[in-house]
Amino acid sequence: MMGSRATVVAAQLAIILLTLAVWQWAFDLKPYADWLVPGLLDPYFISKPSEIWTQLLRLACLTNPTGDWLLGQDGAVMACLAQNDNNLWIATLVTLTNTLWGFAIGVASGYIVGLLLGQSTFLSRVFEPFLVALNSIPRIALVPIVVMMFGIGDTSKIVTAWLLVFFLVFFNTFEGARQVDQTLVSMSRLLQAKDWQVTSKIIIPSTLTWVFASLTPAISFALIGVIVGEFIGARQGLGRIMMEAQARGQSSVMMATVIVLMTIGVILALGVKSMQTYLLRWQNTGH
Amino acid sequence: MTFAQRDLAVAPASVPANTGPVRIRARGLSKEFEIAGKRLTAVDRVDLDIRKGEFVSLLGPSGCGKSTVLNMIAGLIPASSGTIELDGKPLGAGHFSSKLGYVFQRDTTIPWRTVKKNVGFGLELAGVDRASRDRRVNEAIQQARLNGFENAFPGMLSGGMRQRVSLMRALVMEPDILLMDEPFGALDAHTKTDMHRLLLEIWERQHQTVIFVTHDLAEALTLSDRIILLSARPGRLKEEFVVDFKRPRDAVSLRETPEYAELFSRVWRSLGEEMSKVGA
Numbered sequence A: 001m002m003g004s005r006a007t008v009v010a011a012q013l014a015i016i017l018l019t020l021a022v023w024q025w026a027f028d029l030k031p032y033a034d035w036l037v038p039g040l041l042d043p044y045f046i047s048k049p050s051e052i053w054t055q056l057l058r059l060a061c062l063t064n065p066t067g068d069w070l071l072g073q074d075g076a077v078m079a080c081l082a083q084n085d086n087n088l089w090i091a092t093l094v095t096l097t098n099t100l101w102g103f104a105i106g107v108a109s110g111y112i113v114g115l116l117l118g119q120s121t122f123l124s125r126v127f128e129p130f131l132v133a134l135n136s137i138p139r140i141a142l143v144p145i146v147v148m149m150f151g152i153g154d155t156s157k158i159v160t161a162w163l164l165v166f167f168l169v170f171f172n173t174f175e176g177a178r179q180v181d182q183t184l185v186s187m188s189r190l191l192q193a194k195d196w197q198v199t200s201k202i203i204i205p206s207t208l209t210w211v212f213a214s215l216t217p218a219i220s221f222a223l224i225g226v227i228v229g230e231f232i233g234a235r236q237g238l239g240r241i242m243m244e245a246q247a248r249g250q251s252s253v254m255m256a257t258v259i260v261l262m263t264i265g266v267i268l269a270l271g272v273k274s275m276q277t278y279l280l281r282w283q284n285t286g287h
Numbered sequence B: 001m002t003f004a005q006r007d008l009a010v011a012p013a014s015v016p017a018n019t020g021p022v023r024i025r026a027r028g029l030s031k032e033f034e035i036a037g038k039r040l041t042a043v044d045r046v047d048l049d050i051r052k053g054e055f056v057s058l059l060g061p062s063g064c065g066k067s068t069v070l071n072m073i074a075g076l077i078p079a080s081s082g083t084i085e086l087d088g089k090p091l092g093a094g095h096f097s098s099k100l101g102y103v104f105q106r107d108t109t110i111p112w113r114t115v116k117k118n119v120g121f122g123l124e125l126a127g128v129d130r131a132s133r134d135r136r137v138n139e140a141i142q143q144a145r146l147n148g149f150e151n152a153f154p155g156m157l158s159g160g161m162r163q164r165v166s167l168m169r170a171l172v173m174e175p176d177i178l179l180m181d182e183p184f185g186a187l188d189a190h191t192k193t194d195m196h197r198l199l200l201e202i203w204e205r206q207h208q209t210v211i212f213v214t215h216d217l218a219e220a221l222t223l224s225d226r227i228i229l230l231s232a233r234p235g236r237l238k239e240e241f242v243v244d245f246k247r248p249r250d251a252v253s254l255r256e257t258p259e260y261a262e263l264f265s266r267v268w269r270s271l272g273e274e275m276s277k278v279g280a
C-alpha cells in the first residue's frame, strides 16, 4: 500500500541514505563529470558525513585527534575535557541553559504583559503604537547592542532570546485576552464569581490556549536568539564553537555543531509539543 | 435545603391560580439602545408580576426584546427607565442575586472543564467544600442522566447534553428563581422534548419561580402556568394567557388534548399578528 506506515518510513530512510551518499561521495565524481556536480558540494564547505562523525567523536572527547578511543582509558576523557572550557559538552549545556532561561522568562513576561494589556482597554490603547513599533524592529538587529550592554556572558544571550520570545507570546496572549468569550464571563458573574475568580477561572485558562499555541515557535526563537547572541560575542556555547571553526575554515566542526543544534531543537520542540498536547487535551473533541 | 431533601417534598397534583407572594415585580421597564447614533426602543414600559412558584413564559417574535427584559431582571444590563424588585427590594444592574439562576441559549459550558467540573463550577466559586460539592454534583448528574460522562469534556458531547450540563450547573446552586433565555432554542425537536421532560420533572418537584423566554408557542404551552405575550419591537405587553392544564404534565401527550389545541389556536392568532409585523 502506498500510504502505509512502513512505506512512508522506507521512503524516509531512502531519502536519508541518498542524501548521505551524495554528501559523502558526489564530489569525488567531479573530475569525471564536472557538469554533473555543483561546486557547492565541495567538502571544503560542507564537509562529509564520515568526517563530521569523526569530528563529533573528537569534539565530544570520546576519541583523541588521531581517532583512538579515549572511552576505555582511565581519566583520558576527563583530561581531554579539562583542556577546553568550551568543549562540546559544556557548550551544549551553556546554549541549552540559556535557551531555556530565555524561553521561560520570555513566556512568563509576555504572558503577564499580554494579560494586563488585553484586559484593560485604557492600557492597550496607550501602549499599542509603541508595541507595534517595537515589534517592527528586526529583533536580531538589536543583538550587537544587547551584547554591548550585557557583556559576552550568559546574560546577553538570555536577553536576546527573551527579546524574540516576549513579543511572540505577548501578541498571542493579548489577542487571546481580547477574544475571551464574554458570555462565559457573564455566566460566571451570574454565579457570583468575584473579579479574581473570573480572571483565574475563565480569562487565564482561555488565554492559556493561545499561549500554548505559541510555545513551539517560542522555543525555536529562544534557541535562535541564543545562537545569534553567541555569534556576536561569547566565551562559551555552540555559537562560539561555530565562529571559531569558521575562522579556521573547519567545515566539519561547523557541521558537527549544526547536527548538535538540530538535535537540541528537535528535542525541545517535541518536549513542548507533548506538554501542549497534554494541557490542551480537552480540545480533542473525539469527533 | 439540599437536593435530596427537596426531592421528598410532595408536589400538588395540579396548580391552582397562583396567589402566592410576588417575587419579581417590574414597573415601567424600558430599554433603549443606541445603534450608529440612532435610538432604538427595544423594550417599552413593561410591567410584570411574577409570583412565587410560578412558571411564566415570555413569548414573542424574534427581536421583540424578550432577552433584553430577562437580562435586565438578571442584572446583566441596566434598564433605561423603570424599576425591578426582587422580594420587594430593588434590583440594580451589576448586582447578581444568589437567588437567581440563569440559563443561556448559547452553549456556555466551559470547554476546558469536564462535565463534573462544569456542573460544580458555581459551587466551586462559592467555596463549597469538595465532599459536599461532589455529592451535589453527582446528584445533579444522575438527575440529568449524564452519568457515565462525568469526566468527558463538553467538546465530546451533543448539543442537548451540553445544555443539560448548563441547566444543572444553574440548578445545583438551588436558585429559587430560574431565568431561562430560549435554553432549548438551538436543539432539534426530539432533544427539545427530552429537555422539556427533564425540566418539568425537576420543576414539579421543586417549584422554582421560572421566567422562560421563548418564541416557540408549543414550548410555552407545554411548560408554563402563564404566558406573557410581547408585541413586536418595541416590546410591550400585548396579552396574557393562563395555561391551566393539569400537572404533572407529559410533554408529548399534552399536545394531543383538545384544551391544548384550543389554547394553542387562541395564542397563535395573537402571536401571528405580531409575527406579521416583523415579516416573519
Ligand SMILES: Nc1ncnc2c1ncn2[C@@H]1O[C@H](COP(=O)(O)OP(=O)(O)O)[C@@H](O)[C@H]1O
Binding pocket: B033, B034, B035, B042, B060, B061, B062, B063, B064, B065, B066, B067, B068, B069, B233
Ligand atoms: N446590546 C445591544 N445593542 C444594540 N441593540 C440591541 C442590543 N441588544 C439587543 N438589541 C436590539 O434590541 C432588540 C431586542 O433584542 P432582544 O431582546 O435580543 O430580542 P429577542 O430576545 O426577543 O429576540 C433587537 O432589535 C436587537 O437588535
Ligand SMILES: [Mg+2]
Binding pocket: B066, B067, B068, B181, B182
Ligand atoms: Mg433573545
